[in-house]
Amino acid sequence: MTDKELVRKLKTDPQTGLAAVIDRYTAYLLKIARIKLDGLCTDEDIEEAVSDVFFIFYKKGQQCGFDIRSVRAYLSLIAERHFTDVFRRQIKRPDDIPIDEVSETLPDRQSGEENTAVAEAIKKLGEPDTSIFMRKYFFGQKTADIAKELHLRPKTVDKRISRGLVRLKKLIEEEK
Numbered sequence: 001m002t003d004k005e006l007v008r009k010l011k012t013d014p015q016t017g018l019a020a021v022i023d024r025y026t027a028y029l030l031k032i033a034r035i036k037l038d039g040l041c042t043d044e045d046i047e048e049a050v051s052d053v054f055f056i057f058y059k060k061g062q063q064c065g066f067d068i069r070s071v072r073a074y075l076s077l078i079a080e081r082h083f084t085d086v087f088r089r090q091i092k093r094p095d096d097i098p099i100d101e102v103s104e105t106l107p108d109r110q111s112g113e114e115n116t117a118v119a120e121a122i123k124k125l126g127e128p129d130t131s132i133f134m135r136k137y138f139f140g141q142k143t144a145d146i147a148k149e150l151h152l153r154p155k156t157v158d159k160r161i162s163r164g165l166v167r168l169k170k171l172i173e174e175e176k
Helices: 003-012 014-037 043-063 071-092 099-105 112-124 129-138 143-150 154-175
Strands: none
Touching (some): 014 043, 014 071, 043 071, 112 154, 129 143, 129 154, 143 154
């Protein structure tokens, strides 16, 4: 079924037309979503994001009477915007384990007060440095994996760690 036929079907019978659009473009949107959100979202979250795109498409399409030229282009535009929003929410989302709890689970190499000072100093580094430090030093993730998940180059991650260590040392010394 071509895009013109899909648009005609959406105009005459929106629910059947939407079912046809979903059949035709689910794999396409899943591919885009996995490219944009892999490593940040679970498979269920990615599938939910794709479902959201179809819902937004249907809602916006009804508002304009499905007066669109290309279903694929319209879906692509909606998907790009929605997946970017999901990406930003995931990046801003605090880690699953609050940093205060992480500092309590550190080995007893330091006193509890020193752990808290380190955790607070790491928080003050700001994003993405806080995430990088958490992933590198608390979860033992490799630089390449951190870079991939945060959509950075490995050299950028290494440089942020290098500069962050200097800033972290100063922040901890200021707290004492």
